Amino acid sequence: MICPECRQPLSEKEIITSDNQKALVYECFNCGGHFVPPLIANLIPQVTAQDLDSVTPKNTYPVVPSVVCSVCQATMVGITDSVVPKNVTVYTCPENHGNYFPLHQLFAFKRAQKTKLQYHQLWGIPIKSVFTVLLPVLAIFTAITAIPFTLNQLKSSQESRVKAGELVSNPLVSPISPNQVVISFTTRVASTSSLKLILSGGVQIFPGAVTPQTTHIINLDNLAPATPYQYEIIINDKSAGLYNFTTPGL
Ligand SMILES: [Zn+2]
Ligand SMILES: [Zn+2]
Helix, strand or coil: CCCCCCCCEEEEEEEEEECEEEEEEEECCCCEEEEEECCHHHHHHHHHHHCCCCCCCCCCCCCCCCECCCCCCCCCECCCCCCCCCCCEEEEEEEEECEEEEECHHHHHHHHHHHHHHHHHHHEEEEEECCHCCCCCCHHHHHHHHHCCCCCCCEEEEHHHHCCCCCCCCEEEEEEEEEEEEEEEEEEEEEEEEEEEEEEEEEEEEECCCCCCCEEEEECCCCCCCCEEEEEEECCCEEEEEEECCCCCC
């Protein structure tokens, strides 16, 4: 793949995301930019972003007229919504192949994201929409298939998995804060969905897709920090298996 900005070859780098999955990001040692697959930027730990962004560029490269996607070569557009501060530059592919962060912008974005989360935590203000801190929602859909199955998300009750609405892959758990995670997944065919959180005192149901769709995003809040949880995905009113996650610590 080539760098969206300076068009030099990118180097692959494996990282561990904040929910303990392996993911690849792409570094340009020429200009110091990073091409990051969809959603992954949301899950890069800040310390990893700092490390990635410590690349010293080889060249002060000539200004190129446009930033193009490393995957499809479409012109990438700058994100201008409230997710990205005005002094931070993040580009996105119109086909959702990923985000491009010019030199030092990945760390700047992560720092801004963390500050926003901390603000909500310190002031006790619930994050009404988790997407006020995450890069574009659409990115989540394509990311799910790009992330390999992981060992830490234990699967059980496999035999009870639903054939018709079958999950495309394991649910992706995105920690937002110690009290909040977002669980996203896709289904092979359009389906309704919900999530049953299994608690010592019973279960709590969280709504997913009310009308049949293939992309599902479920927001779980008011969770306890650093706590293991088990949950069941329900697709078309049938169990699609039990899964686990642990909330981040404070
Ligand atoms: Zn470059
Ligand atoms: Zn693209």
